[in-house]
Amino acid sequence: MRGNNTRRVGIVAGSVAAAALALTGCSASPAAEEKPELSDEPVTIGLTWWGGDARAEQTQAAIEAFQDEHPNITVEPQYADWAGYWDQLATTTAAGDMPDVVQMDELYLASYGARGALSDLDQLGFEAQNTEEDALATGQIDGVQYAAPIGVGVYTVFANADLFEKYGVELPDDESWTWDDYAAVSQELTDKSGGEITGSTLIGGWDAGSVKYWARSAGSELFGEGGEVTLDPQSLADMWQFQLDMIADGGMQDAAAIVESQAAGIAGGALATGKVALGVIGYNTQLTALTEASGADIRLLKLPEPEGVDPNFYKPSMFWSVASTSEHPAEAALLVDFLLNSETAADIIKTERGIPANSAIRDYLLSDLSETDQAAVEYQDRVTPGASPVVTPNGASGVEGILQRYTQEVFSGQTEPLAAAEAFVAELQGEIDAAQ
Structure with missing residues (x-):
């Protein structure tokens, strides 16, 4: 989760970004009749996130591991600091060129999801494994799963x-x-x-x-x-x-x-x-x-x-979402699945993006976590969260x-x-x- 300084700097930038998105006139994509299929041909997809150099190094290593498993898929990474990320994302969204997989924050989920910029992950065949319903609900708008929580905290x-x-x-x-x-x-x-x-x-x-x-x-x-x-x-x-x-x-x-x-x-x-x-x-x-x-x-x-x-309540550290404009939604969903549900990715990323929402991955990592990360997990197990709060509405970022x-x-x-x-x-x- 972001530090307080970073969050405050990003408030203005994020509000501007959300306003820019509102002007794009994005409309909801039609419901998919069938789940998209993976291609056997070479495919290139984009992945974007906010964060510093350490996160970039870990994410790049995870990308390389994914590409080793799926040699026909090339992932093009891009990232920015928190303050610039949302303006950059709003610009690419307005141009119809949002990267296929985007790191999303709860404050801006409604600004993008409700305006049709994000895909319904269920329609893409993505399955959030071993994740509690209240944690999954943090990425839903009107029951539609626009985002999959990477990590959760209390x-x-x-x-x-x-x-x-x-x-x-x-x-x-x-x-x-x-x-x-x-x-x-x-x-x-x-x-x-x-x-x-x-x-x-x-x-x-x-x-x-x-x-x-x-x-x-x-x-x-x-x-x-x-x-x-x-x-x-x-x-x-x-x-x-x-x-x-x-x-x-x-x-x-x-x-x-x-x-x-x-x-x-x-x-x-x-x-x-x-x-x-x-x-x-x-x-x-x-x-x-x-x-x-x-x-x-x-x-x-x-x-x-x-x-x-x-x-x-469960607070998502951040989410992965798939752009509704993606030309390769099956591959994008496959990348999200890899990042959230594979032990290979977990070995690389560990808890850098928060304590995993996937309880099986959390248990897999537990013995290798630092004492303080283990204490954070143990505390979370002691807390009984209530129902997930409503996602921050569009305009309230x-x-x-x-x-x-x-x-x-x-x-x-x-x-x-x-x-x-x-x-x-x-x-x-x-x-x-x-x-x-």
Whole structure:
């Protein structure tokens, strides 16, 4: 999953890309009567993704392994960093030249899938093997499988066990604790450290996952099936107010420190630098990166859950999709199958794109994973996710930029929580309506 810095840089670029796609006038491709057949002739297909050099090297190695198994298929790779990827993809889509296989993100899935730019994977004969239905649903729009999840994660509290031990504070029992317990242990950490650290950093307001979690805890959802914003503003206001109270009591970093921590990304944030002992900064799949950056014993704790409610959910790290304009859809689907379901590809890619959604591949890799990756898998097995949230609607890909702006207004005292929550809902709905 992407770091916080990268995500924020990409918000604007991704919104522009989605807008560009909206102007292409893509229409849904007709339903295929028969599954496409593989060709015996030489075939060339394109594969595109975002990521750095390490991902490029691994993906190229996987491509070469695929080509060894299918010598008549040539895969032409291309990649970009997150900020430029979506503009590049929108440009090729508008020109009718989208690469055959594309790496897709949940924020932009509806922008491409609902406008006919992506193929129905079921019609191509692709089978997502050993993948839970709720994980598969993260790549569906109106029941159509436009994307296959590569990896999945679940929301988590990160805890620096070294700091808990240093200041004589017991790690909480995450099977039974409440948010009030979270606030109390955060305050205890601040007090027992004599102010050397603050108990907690941010627990919500910088990413859509936090809003979804608090909304689901209160019986609401961020988005409804029709693509509308169904969030009860009170649940968002309650999340903000809870943190304001913690800040006032000293158990949570102040607004300026939170902004600084978020801007520094996972490797430079308050958890990595030992300024705090607790925080909700993302998903279990980030454990290895945070541990390497901090050098500390970082533990994963379940978020407090209301009794009888499962507010957590599967978050896809990213997807593979096939372009509806592909001239070789059978070969494209075969490549997706290889990348997701083959042990050969798993040996190369491992968990670079997240903990595999394919449970058989996850089990195959488990013994060779690092201790922190194994801990992330074990944590994910402890969590009981609820139903998959509705995919981010077309027009709402800028949700996190909007959320961050209102969060900063609330934390700085410019806007009252409920007023900000109501404004957030109205603005986000306006973005969705404008994209229709």
